[in-house]
Amino acid sequence: MTAPSTHSASPADDGPKASNMRSLSRAMEVFAELQRAERPQRLSDLARTCGMSLPTTLRILRVLQDFGMVSQTDKSYRIGPAVLPAARSYLENDPLVVAARPVLQQVASQTGQTASLYTRLGFERILVARVDGESPLRYDLPLGKRLPLTVGAAGKILVASASEEELQQVVAAAIAAGHESSAFTVKELRSRLPEAGVDYAYSADERATGVLSVAVAVPNRSGQPSESIALTSPVETATEPALKAAVPELRRAANRLSELLEGSVY
The missing domain is CATH 3.30.450.40 (GAF domain)
Structure with a gap:
């Protein structure tokens, strides 16, 4: 277990870097929820489950789509093909x-x-x-x-x-x-x-x-x-x-x- 940090927060800690980390954390929450789902999920369902607004959830999904981590069919979202190379690398290494x-x-x-x-x-x-x-x-x-x-x-x-x-x-x-x-x-x-x-x-x-x-x-x-x-x-x-x-x-x-x-x- 990682020991608690003793580093004191500086003004920079509340700046762009902290904002980027929050965005990354939210994206991983959405991605994890899609992994749990037994079927494709609608935007409104994902937003409600993850406790996020519709615009925020949609922005996250679009970024994940750009990287192939998420695919969209009609109005539903599911895990995308980019996870397969990652899974192969994990299983082999x-x-x-x-x-x-x-x-x-x-x-x-x-x-x-x-x-x-x-x-x-x-x-x-x-x-x-x-x-x-x-x-x-x-x-x-x-x-x-x-x-x-x-x-x-x-x-x-x-x-x-x-x-x-x-x-x-x-x-x-x-x-x-x-x-x-x-x-x-x-x-x-x-x-x-x-x-x-x-x-x-x-x-x-x-x-x-x-x-x-x-x-x-x-x-x-x-x-x-x-x-x-x-x-x-x-x-x-x-x-x-x-x-x-x-x-x-x-x-x-x-x-x-x-x-x-x-x-x-x-």
Whole structure:
């Protein structure tokens, strides 16, 4: 975590540079919202969701369009083709993804289950790598999809040791993103998390019907996990006891990945 800056604000800090940073931050908010959306979004919907005026949102969209980050059809906007080269570069060069591939292949081969790696992004998680098991899953989960931390074993294990303040933020973010209802509470979230002393999370029919999953966190130097490895299976080919019996293999995989990442930014 970056230490708070001790630099005193100068008049220049409130000038063009600060204004440019606010504009960049707003543009990233709009871009992130388009990533979350399951379908193209209208200008008015984006403006309302992001809490911006229509003119401001439109200006941002036009700049993103100029760079190919956003495409427009009729009156709706969606992610543009310029994200593909960026995604390719990430998948080919990111230390986490490169190190994870052989680890996931090994654990999938040993267990016969689908092995997946997730990384935390703010108050959501993203699937960054996957190796299919012997039995295909009932749903297609593409790389890069934003998912909640509040459901699914891979999400819950990432907040299992979080503070009360952070859990409140997780709940608020899940409600704001539409992952949970407005009645969702920290107490309900805690009831979903592993009990004290348990280092894995389990889920059944939480994010997708007919799917079982177990996950462990990948250790890192900060002590607060930002990645998790999960094994997932259709209910027809696995049981809760059988999936939990694979936790030792998951632990070894997570520790191996942590070792491979030593000395990197992770």
